[in-house]
Amino acid sequence: MANTPEPTPRDGHTVAFIGGGNMARSLIGGLVAGGVAAGSIRVADPGEATRAGLETDFGVSTFAEATAAVADADVWVMAVKPQVLRGVCEGLGDAARSRAPLVVSVAAGITTAQIERWLGGTAAVVRAMPNTPSLLGAGMTGLYANGRVDGAGRAQAETLLAATGRTEWIDDEALMDAVTAVSGSGPAYVFLFAEAMEAAAIAQGLPAASARLLVQQTLLGASRMLAESGEAPGELRRRVTSPNGTTQAALETFEAGDLRTLVADAVDAARRRGQELSAAND
Template identity: 65%
Template sequence: MSNPSKPSDAPVVAFIGGGNMARSLIGGMIARGADPARVRVAEPVEALRDALKADFDVPCFASASEAVEGAAVWLLAVKPQVMRTVCGELTAVAQDTQPVAISVAAGITSTQLSNWLGGDIAVVRAMPNTPALLGAGITGLFANDRTDATQRKQAAGLLDAVGPTVWIDDEVQMDAVTAVSGSGPAYVFLLAEAMQDAGVKQGLPADTARQLASQTLLGAAKMLTELDEPADVLRKKVTSPGGTTQAAIETFESGGLRELVDRAVTAATERGRELSAANDD
């Protein structure tokens, strides 16, 4: 994880959109010592502006053009379907100030973003996931050719506030990042639902089944991230020959779990490409 910059060295960051992801990033930045005065937020909903101001003491504005004043880093946290309109409103400022624009919108390419901001703009695509709301996310990053080393460092430092970051060299792979980690928490939630339901069918009280499934998933995730062993090794260590775990694993395998997961990730990847194509000029 990056070390926080000294307040005097830190760029002014403008958040365009003040929803949950922006709130998580702002909270992470402030917790790591960022100067609230150097964080600016554009959010059209007054109640969200008021909450951000009250919680983090950051300057908040109703319009994007006000928020980006003096900002070298723009974090675009608006819905994909309104991204083009928002960028169009900022084209003149982007061309004058040449910021690095960081987008957390799925399916919008760096070329599209740069073009919508007038062209030749440094763009970083970021795909965080919802555990970022708890400071436990992971973010895939891709930078276009206009992005210099300093801007890459600024982007990574900002997203590091909610979890580790990984750089992707080929932008096409960002759709796979979205499919694996961006959408991935929902896969885990679905597994938790299935485990809970199965436990209830075996006679467990619903609250007990929920607690057992949730804590088991948490513990397994900690083992995956904190132990220096890959998933297949950990799986084999808890699968005793002829035991209960082997009976369950064999059922998963014979039922085609691996193939089903592969099809699901492929479907999510292809959907990301469709969303990108739908936004083409």
């Protein structure tokens, strides 16, 4: 299933997403909600159901083949799994050399040098690590540009990703695996903590619906305080912790369980996995 309406690009740019999975869906949803014309977005995905869902939900054009999606696009967003990115890029090498697009990759662990080489050695590549809150316009994306990306390309990539939330440029690509470990994977850490809090609340006798609401609003409110107060997390924690009170009792339990080391180890494990993905797919 595919449709091919005439593109109506914003600022003259047509964007092709290669891959229509969860991250692409989050980014596309954020872009459309942020005012980017659906007609300027093209998506290639082999799954007919995936294509149909994207067309229905966002009104974008979809294609079974990547070469068809990129034909009229000057920005390519690589949103496939790291394990298949090499084959996808090599299949688009001729198109990349003839069109010279700006390539934005959201594949964890894959470097700009790898992507540039797989596309034929001349591509302007921005490595991006967004996260799933991009669907709500509340995403966080770390960005790194290779030497072929000029100022206009950087502005173009930032505009693309800023439609889905905040962005931060990273000067050293070696740190992009840390970005992946912190913000890229980070929402899952919060969801795991929410699961644990819900289960603990239910174990204390609260109804499941009440437990979920209490946890959701607590995390939402705490996140807003972090983002809007201008205070460091440690200071906010101290303000809510009365000496010998209930919060202190809970925090002492976390500290006794060495929560800080566990979090540090988890982030480091995610970072190392990013490096392994790069090495395994070179």
